[in-house]
Amino acid sequence: MSAIEVARLLRIAPFKDMDPANFPKSAQLQDILKNDARLRHFEAGEIIVREGDYGTSAFMVLSGSAEVVLSPGLPPRLVGRSEAKRRGIFRALAQLWSNSREQEVYRGVGARRGAVAGDPGSERGVVLQDVPRVLSGQRTATIEAGDVFGEIAALSRMPRTATILANAGGAEMLEIRWQGLRDLMRYAPQVRKFIDTIYRERALSTYLEELPFMRHLSTEAKRQLMDATQFETYGEYDWSGEYKQLMQSGSTASQEPTIAAEGDYPNGIVMVRAGFARVTQRYGRGHRTLNYLGSGSMYGFEEIAHNWRQPNNQVPLQYTLRVIGYTHVLVIPASVIESVVLPALPAALLPPLMGPAAGSRAPFAAEPESREAPSSLPPDVMEFVTKNRFYNGTEAMVIDMDRCTRCDDCVRACAATHDNNPRFLRHGPIHDNLMVAQACMHCTDPVCMIGCPTGAIHRETFHGNVVINPDSCIGCSACANHCPYGAIRMVEARDESGTIIVASDSKPINKATKCDLCIDQYGGPACERACPHDALKRMNLNTLKELADWIER
Amino acid sequence: MLARAAWPSAMLAAAAACVGAFELAEPRFPRIDFVTGWVLLFLALFLTAYNLRKKVAVLPLLSARIWLRVHSWVGLLATVVFGLHLRWQIPRGPLEAILAALFAAVTLSGIAGWWLSIAIPRRLTGAGGEIPYERIPVVMRGLRERAEALVVAAIPESGATTLADFYSARLSPFFSGPSNFASHVLGSRRALNGLLSEIGELKRYLGPVEMSSSVELAALVREKDTLDLHRAMQLTLKGWLFIHIPLTYGMLAFAAAHVVVVYAFSGGAR
Numbered sequence: 105m106s107a108i109e110v111a112r113l114l115r116i117a118p119f120k121d122m123d124p125a126n127f128p129k130s131a132q133l134q135d136i137l138k139n140d141a142r143l144r145h146f147e148a149g150e151i152i153v154r155e156g157d158y159g160t161s162a163f164m165v166l167s168g169s170a171e172v173v174l175s176p177g178l179p180p181r182l183v184g185r186s187e188a189k190r191r192g193i194f195r196a197l198a199q200l201w202s203n204s205r206e207q208e209v210y211r212g213v214g215a216r217r218g219a220v221a222g223d224p225g226s227e228r229g230v231v232l233q234d235v236p237r238v239l240s241g242q243r244t245a246t247i248e249a250g251d252v253f254g255e256i257a258a259l260s261r262m263p264r265t266a267t268i269l270a271n272a273g274g275a276e277m278l279e280i281r282w283q284g285l286r287d288l289m290r291y292a293p294q295v296r297k298f299i300d301t302i303y304r305e306r307a308l309s310t311y312l313e314e315l316p317f318m319r320h321l322s323t324e325a326k327r328q329l330m331d332a333t334q335f336e337t338y339g340e341y342d343w344s345g346e347y348k349q350l351m352q353s354g355s356t357a358s359q360e361p362t363i364a365a366e367g368d369y370p371n372g373i374v375m376v377r378a379g380f381a382r383v384t385q386r387y388g389r390g391h392r393t394l395n396y397l398g399s400g401s402m403y404g405f406e407e408i409a410h411n412w413r414q415p416n417n418q419v420p421l422q423y424t425l426r427v428i429g430y431t432h433v434l435v436i437p438a439s440v441i442e443s444v445v446l447p448a449l450p451a452a453l454l455p456p457l458m459g460p461a462a463g464s465r466a467p468f469a470a471e472p473e474s475r476e477a478p479s480s481l482p483p484d485v486m487e488f489v490t491k492n493r494f495y496n497g498t499e500a501m502v503i504d505m506d507r508c509t510r511c512d513d514c515v516r517a518c519a520a521t522h523d524n525n526p527r528f529l530r531h532g533p534i535h536d537n538l539m540v541a542q543a544c545m546h547c548t549d550p551v552c553m554i555g556c557p558t559g560a561i562h563r564e565t566f567h568g569n570v571v572i573n574p575d576s577c578i579g580c581s582a583c584a585n586h587c588p589y590g591a592i593r594m595v596e597a598r599d600e601s602g603t604i605i606v607a608s609d610s611k612p613i614n615k616a617t618k619c620d621l622c623i624d625q626y627g628g629p630a631c632e633r634a635c636p637h638d639a640l641k642r643m644n645l646n647t648l649k650e651l652a653d654w655i656e657r
Numbered sequence: 658m659l660a661r662a663a664w665p666s667a668m669l670a671a672a673a674a675c676v677g678a679f680e681l682a683e684p685r686f687p688r689i690d691f692v693t694g695w696v697l698l699f700l701a702l703f704l705t706a707y708n709l710r711k712k713v714a715v716l717p718l719l720s721a722r723i724w725l726r727v728h729s730w731v732g733l734l735a736t737v738v739f740g741l742h743l744r745w746q747i748p749r750g751p752l753e754a755i756l757a758a759l760f761a762a763v764t765l766s767g768i769a770g771w772w773l774s775i776a777i778p779r780r781l782t783g784a785g786g787e788i789p790y791e792r793i794p795v796v797m798r799g800l801r802e803r804a805e806a807l808v809v810a811a812i813p814e815s816g817a818t819t820l821a822d823f824y825s826a827r828l829s830p831f832f833s834g835p836s837n838f839a840s841h842v843l844g845s846r847r848a849l850n851g852l853l854s855e856i857g858e859l860k861r862y863l864g865p866v867e868m869s870s871s872v873e874l875a876a877l878v879r880e881k882d883t884l885d886l887h888r889a890m891q892l893t894l895k896g897w898l899f900i901h902i903p904l905t906y907g908m909l910a911f912a913a914a915h916v917v918v919v920y921a922f923s924g925g926a927r
Contacts, residue, residue, distance in 0.1 A: 197715065405864075537782050625717075
């Protein structure tokens with residue numbers, strides 16, 4: 105953004121009300137606007153954000169207005185939402201002879217596939233025609249000048265929740281990258297307060313709707329529930345450093361902060377909104393991991409329901425809920441549950457009473473059901489996945505070492521599809537016969553993105569896979585250092601002759617490389633397709649069911 | 658369970674169909690050997706295509722897992738067709754005998770590889786100390802350096818060279834490179850137990866400092882032995898392909914010669 109544009113922004117709210125003295129020298133207000141924001145003009149009917157897309161920026165309306173499509177939502181095809189283009193069959197085949205013999209040959213800006221697939225900088229500019237007809241039958245809301253949107257997706261690294269398009273006459277927007285928004289929230293209290301307010305107004309109702317009992321509540325009851333809900337955040341937003349320290353010190357569950365403790369009186373139900381929490385139970389002198397809960401999971405409801413039904417036979421919390429990494433939770437007080445929720449629930453939907461054997465059951469994980477810890481999964485595997493925080497991975501590379509012949513066909517296939525540079529190491533933590541290799545897991549909470557100064561590492565728009573745009577990667581290693589799993593490697597960029605490319609200061613130019621799930625290749629990840637022995641599987645470890653099924657296959 | 662039985666069932670059904678078709682067709686078509694021969698050649702080429710599939714990972718040509726299953730079962734089916742082609746007799750001509758021997762060798766090496774790829778990974782996992790094959794020499798060198806440093810450090814502290822002498826005589830060859838390949842392939846622990854036993858016997862001659870070093874030395878011996886096991890097993894897994902694949906191409910070359918000879922001396926197939 106130019107200096108003139110920055111000066112213009114500094115004259116309008118909310119920027120004119122911010123105190124520059126609150127900003128440190130390293131992140132001055134004008135620098136944040138200059139480096140992390142840009143002005144964008146949208147013509148009438150042009151889509152600004154699409155429901156389901158992953159975005160890393162928020163928008164503020166400077167002039168004009170925009171329409172939010174609330175429900176039922178526009179069909180993905182209508183709004184131009186489609187998967188990233190894959191290579192043609194001939195281009196795929198041509199890799200056999202066109203791949204350079206050198207690793208990671210850099211062919212210049214825009215020449216590489218990473219720039220095509222999911223590049224946030226690529227302006228697609230889908231413009232809807234006949235907007236009134238398209239929006240007929242849709243519930244919409246209008247956003248006027250001064251309003252902010254897109255902040256939830258930007259800050260929580262989650263998909264956009266609605267499609268928003270510019271109204272007649274077009275709209276001028278200020279787009280702020282999440283890094284800039286984070287800094288504004290940090291140094292300008294009014295921005296933090298404003299974001300918190302709109303978060304409560306817009307997101308809370310959506311989140312609470314995920315609770316299994318919400319559909320039985322009246323509008324008034326829902327309002328009471330929303331008003332009573334508290335937000336709590338535990339752990340470090342950037343938890344990779346803390347994790348590495350804990351791993352070095354040989355951490356145990358008992359060292360993790362507690363959200364709710366086994367044996368305590370159940371004061372409220374806890375709903376995990378972001379991050380993960382570990383469910384443990386006392387075992388001997390230690391704590392045994394029974395499950396881990398991710399977004400949408402609930403804790404404490406069974407005990408509260410029991411106590412409400414049997415006031416003379418009260419039970420304490422059966423399990424401990426612990427913070428692992430960064431965990432954002434909603435807490436609904438027990439008094440509200442007892443007075444508003446439970447009386448409205450049909451008897452058939454009440455959880456069963458807790459008997460003497462309650463402690464030996466798998467922990468209640470509420471919705472979604474797939475979060476129930478499979479009984480077939482041994483506790484030590486659960487501990488392995490939790491201790492190493494592999495639950496974060498949506499595409500973890502799990503290898504069955506009892507089947508792996510160490511032939512490295514997976515590594516060769518990866519190299520063949522990625523400039524002769526295998527994007528993973530067939531090496532990693534092992535438990536029994538399970539290895540989780542050092543390959544990008546495309547995490548639910550990709551902490552690698554936190555430190556990237558240029559936004560080169562980002563979520564691909566359609567699937568949300570974490571990819572790197574080599575053109576904007578400056579080789580600072582921030583992502584590699586942040587990745588808790590050692591899945592990002594810095595490599596020296598080379599020219600066609602194999603010579604290392606050096607910058608003007610004679611230092612080699614490095615690029616961050618990692619698994620991109622063969623996003624532009626046919627057939628999915630080449631590593632998995634190349635394994636002849638069914639030993640390698642890319643799997644979602646957010647839930648344990650897939651792992652349990654795979655182990656039992 | 659049902660899915661696991663599908664492949665062998667399909668192979669048995671296909672084999673039965675081949676035998677049945679052969680028995681039915683043989684009285685009517687005197688030149689049925691040409692048909693079985695071409696079918697066999699086609700199967701051999703198809704089986705070889707699995708290796709090509711591995712080379713072109715960039716194309717969506719089904720997963721290697723499916724290819725290997727098909728490769729294995731079609732390979733076994735080919736042995737039935739091979740038997741029919743030979744009419745279950747040993748060929749008498751030298752070219753045919755060599756070709757038949759190569760076919761048998763390819764089949765047997767394939768079956769051996771199949772078994773190895775099932776048996777060895779479990780042994781490696783059970784042994785622990787997982788390490789990529791390429792890293793083995795580096796780790797091995799590190800172990801040798803640690804062992805030598807341990808023994809040398811014990812000399813001035815203990816004022817004796819008993820452990821150092823033993824190291825030079827018995828352990829230096831062991832640590833200097835890969836050892837006991839055959840023992841590991843055969844699953845024998847005799848070599849390791851022998852070394853550990855010798856270290857145990859030596860303890861009666863050692864002072865406290867050397868005694869402590871000998872315990873650490875024994876741990877390094879175990880570590881090196883695990884490394885040797887990984888090397889031997891991984892080398893075996895990689896090495897059998899160097900038998901199976903050259904034999905395959907040799908067989909194909911002889912098969913091509915066989916086709917030429919057959920057509921040259923048969924007056925052409927009709």
